[in-house]
Amino acid sequence: xxxxxKIIQVQHLKQYFSPGKPNEVRAVDDISFDIYEGETFGLVGxxxxxxxxxxxxxxxxYNPTSGKILFEGQDISKIKNHSKDMLHFRRNxxxxxxxxxxxxxxxxxxxxxxxxxxxxxxxxxxxxERDQRVKELLKVVGLNPDHVTRYPHEFSGGQRQRIGIARAxxxxxxxxxxxxxxxxxxxxxxxxxxxxxxxxxxxxxLTYLFIAHDLSMxxxxxDRIAVMHHGQLMELGSADAVYNHPLHPYTxxxxxxxxxxxxxxxxxxxxLPYDSSIENNTHxxxxxxxxxxxxxxxxxxxxxxxxxxxxxx
Amino acid sequence: MSDNILExxxxxxxxxxxxxxxxxxxxxxxxxxxGETLAIVGxxxxxxxxxxxxxMGLLASNAVIEHGEILxxxxxxxxxxxxxxxxxRGNDxxxxxxxxxxxxxxTMTIGKQVAEPLRIHGKISKExxxxxxxxxxELVGIPNAKNRMKDFPHQFSGGQRQRIVIAIAxVNYxxxxxxxxPTTALxxxxxxxxxxxxxxxxxxLETSIIFITHDLGVVAGIADRVAVMxxxxxxxxxxxxxIFYQPKHPYTWGLLSSMPTLDTKxxxxxxxxxxxxxxxxxxxxxxxxxxxxxxxxxxxxxxxxFFKVSDxxxxxxxxxxxxxPKVQPPAPIVKRAQEYAxxxxxxxxxxxSEGSQN
Ligand SMILES: Nc1ncnc2c1ncn2[C@@H]1O[C@H](COP(=O)(O)OP(=O)(O)OP(=O)(O)O)[C@@H](O)[C@H]1O
Ligand SMILES: Nc1ncnc2c1ncn2[C@@H]1O[C@H](COP(=O)(O)OP(=O)(O)OP(=O)(O)O)[C@@H](O)[C@H]1O
Ligand SMILES: [Mg+2]
Ligand SMILES: [Mg+2]
Numbered sequence: 233x234x235x236x237x238k239i240i241q242v243q244h245l246k247q248y249f250s251p252g253k254p255n256e257v258r259a260v261d262d263i264s265f266d267i268y269e270g271e272t273f274g275l276v277g278x279x280x281x282x283x284x285x286x287x288x289x290x291x292x293x294y295n296p297t298s299g300k301i302l303f304e305g306q307d308i309s310k311i312k313n314h315s316k317d318m319l320h321f322r323r324n325x326x327x328x329x330x331x332x333x334x335x336x337x338x339x340x341x342x343x344x345x346x347x348x349x350x351x352x353x354x355x356x357x358x359x360x361e362r363d364q365r366v367k368e369l370l371k372v373v374g375l376n377p378d379h380v381t382r383y384p385h386e387f388s389g390g391q392r393q394r395i396g397i398a399r400a401x402x403x404x405x406x407x408x409x410x411x412x413x414x415x416x417x418x419x420x421x422x423x424x425x426x427x428x429x430x431x432x433x434x435x436x437x438l439t440y441l442f443i444a445h446d447l448s449m450x451x452x453x454x455d456r457i458a459v460m461h462h463g464q465l466m467e468l469g470s471a472d473a474v475y476n477h478p479l480h481p482y483t484x485x486x487x488x489x490x491x492x493x494x495x496x497x498x499x500x501x502x503x504l505p506y507d508s509s510i511e512n513n514t515h516x517x518x519x520x521x522x523x524x525x526x527x528x529x530x531x532x533x534x535x536x537x538x539x540x541x542x543x544x545x
Numbered sequence: 546m547s548d549n550i551l552e553x554x555x556x557x558x559x560x561x562x563x564x565x566x567x568x569x570x571x572x573x574x575x576x577x578x579x580g581e582t583l584a585i586v587g588x589x590x591x592x593x594x595x596x597x598x599x600x601m602g603l604l605a606s607n608a609v610i611e612h613g614e615i616l617x618x619x620x621x622x623x624x625x626x627x628x629x630x631x632x633x634r635g636n637d638x639x640x641x642x643x644x645x646x647x648x649x650x651x652t653m654t655i656g657k658q659v660a661e662p663l664r665i666h667g668k669i670s671k672e673x674x675x676x677x678x679x680x681x682x683e684l685v686g687i688p689n690a691k692n693r694m695k696d697f698p699h700q701f702s703g704g705q706r707q708r709i710v711i712a713i714a715x716v717n718y719x720x721x722x723x724x725x726x727p728t729t730a731l732x733x734x735x736x737x738x739x740x741x742x743x744x745x746x747x748x749x750l751e752t753s754i755i756f757i758t759h760d761l762g763v764v765a766g767i768a769d770r771v772a773v774m775x776x777x778x779x780x781x782x783x784x785x786x787x788i789f790y791q792p793k794h795p796y797t798w799g800l801l802s803s804m805p806t807l808d809t810k811x812x813x814x815x816x817x818x819x820x821x822x823x824x825x826x827x828x829x830x831x832x833x834x835x836x837x838x839x840x841x842x843x844x845x846x847x848x849x850x851f852f853k854v855s856d857x858x859x860x861x862x863x864x865x866x867x868x869x870p871k872v873q874p875p876a877p878i879v880k881r882a883q884e885y886a887x888x889x890x891x892x893x894x895x896x897x898s899e900g901s902q903n
Contacts, residue, residue, distance in 0.1 A: 417759060486734060
């Protein structure tokens with residue numbers, strides 16, 4: 233296989249809050265993974281498992297408790313403020329935030345929110361070009377270009393989320409962290425936005441870290457998927473492997489809870505509970521171990537053979 | 546009095562903006578029965594939040610209620626004083642808002658915030674209120690709740706904040722609980738827990754729930770009835786089975802067809818092309834017509850009235866007019882109807898409500 237370019241490398245990342253205090257939270261607790269250029273890497277897992285914290289660490293909103301993050305081979309903690317490298321980093325990595333309300337400045341007009349990046353990075357020559365570009369972006373995300381002078385509170389929840397997407401796309405980044413970008417949208421627009429994100433990806437060779445809890449959508453958009461639980465990765469593999477041949481009991485439990493738009497199925501649904509005590513009953517260290525080609529499971533050395541057998545079936 | 550705890554009648558709400566008047570809610574009527582769950586689904590911007598905020602008396606300052614009644618146990622909430630509405634909120638009526646961050650006070654610890662409604666409405670001691678707050682936080686699944694009572698909202702994940710908001714809404718056992726996308730920020734397991742929790746609440750206390758969500762899977766699991774909104778109107782309403790297996794409105798068809806399933810792969814998702822109309826200047830005819838592959842001449846000229854499909858099922862589309870040509874719905878919709886017919890033949894489901902019930 234030809235060596236694929238790694239755009240992101242996360243190495244033994246730990247991110248603790250209030251370390252050592254009674255309210256200590258080990259939000260991310262020693263995770264490692266790579267994201268290849270041009271792929272969509274899906275990150276799923278239950279609420280509070282550390283998905284957003286992982287994304288926020290990658291975009292340098294936190295200083296890791298320990299571990300390293302590389303962007304295009306460069307250790308991001310070593311990028312100096314106000315340097316050329318920093319400008320490059322800021323432009324090429326963008327984030328679409330989970331909370332569209334908190335992430336849009338309520339006092340700014342939509343056109344200024346979207347154009348902020350264009351201004352910072354000097355991507356437009358004059359006001360006319362700026363307006364033109366903003367209107368284009370609004371159209372791209374399915375908003376009325378005539379609404380450029382409105383304020384965020386004059387939009388519905390889903391409309392605001394699309395403003396966040398337009399803002400991220402404005403500066404033509406290489407890598408986008410999309411933290412639940414579509415969960416606030418109605419399904420017909422979810423489909424539009426996902427189709428759109430895929431189109432742009434193909435055209436610009438974009439890479440996505442796609443964080444979500446809507447498993448059917450994550451499966452649809454992702455090439456590879458990692459399943460997170462209590463700050464650790466439980467399973468990592470191709471979207472097909474993780475969905476159609478899940479190995480870790482946590483993944484199985486998660487999949488058994490995906491609601492389907494069919495009342496009869498929902499009336500008869502039984503969910504598989506996850507018993508986390510299996511994580512305690514081994515002696516050697518639990519870590520991600522390769523079970524099949526590129527398919528990893530968080531387990532101890534002694535459990536590997538069991539998982540391999542399961543996969544044969 | 547009927548068994549309706551809430552009756553919304555001919556509601557019209559406008560917003561004054563610089564660009565003109567936004568006609569956000571255009572003649573909306575619906576009922577809510579005691580102990581039932583009504584789901585409201587529909588296009589982003591179609592008026593789901595505005596409708597439910599008006600019930601709570603919490604509209605933005607530029608809103609004008611042009612017309613209509615909101616009867617809670619027969620009493621028009623639109624005629625209540627600010628003080629009376631204050632009393633309703635947090636006692637009889639409670640709402641979980643779509644945006645957890647703005648409905649939490651960033652400067653107050655979460656323990657205090659959950660205890661607050663108890664302190665305001667019930668006259669109980671601070672200690673008791675905090676104890677109850679902790680119980681409810683545990684109930685909604687905040688890990689280590691005891692030690693995190695003194696943490697602030699920004700110290701919690703998106704889904705955890707949403708659960709804190711839910712805790713505040715249910716701490717006082719409201720009669721009507723309005724949940725505006727309460728689970729969109731939650732993963733499926735917690736989502737399932739919250740839904741179970743709401744069901745439990747409903748069984749114990751006969752709480753009536755209005756549930757707004759984009760997730761049709763959740764709707765299928767939680768709703769007794771479903772109302773579908775488009776461009777400020779309810780365009781179809783029926784029992785959950787009627788809407789999922791025998792939908793009649795082309796917008797509902799589009800909505801149900803654009804869901805990916807766990808085995809959709811590669812191909813583009815089907816979506817409803819185009820954008821919703823500008824509510825500054827709503828069209829004369831059916832607002833969905835420009836995006837409707839089944840639109841007829843009359844759709845451009847006149848708004849369709851509600852046509853009755855069954856005692857519980859109504860849809861506003863000219864396709865139901867006796868003179869309209871018979872059309873073939875999209876393939877996924879036909880498939881749904883067939884699967885349902887099959888289930889019914891094999892006796893796997895109860896007889897539908899057509900003409901029989903209510
Ligand atoms: N304060 C306001 N001023 C002007 N227009 C408003 C205001 N609040 C809401 N609107 C408009 O009213 C319409 C209905 O908004 P609402 O928030 O009810 O939509 P929604 O159905 O809840 O959508 P979503 O699913 O995206 O949350 C939208 O077109 C919105 O832009
Ligand atoms: N600033 C902070 N201070 C203290 N604890 C925090 C902070 N931010 C997050 N946490 C905690 O870290 C854990 C992981 O949070 P994170 O936001 O990464 O979860 P998530 O997987 O994105 O969940 P969700 O699906 O609910 O958004 C949670 O227990 C949360 O309470
Ligand atoms: Mg998150
Ligand atoms: Mg809304």
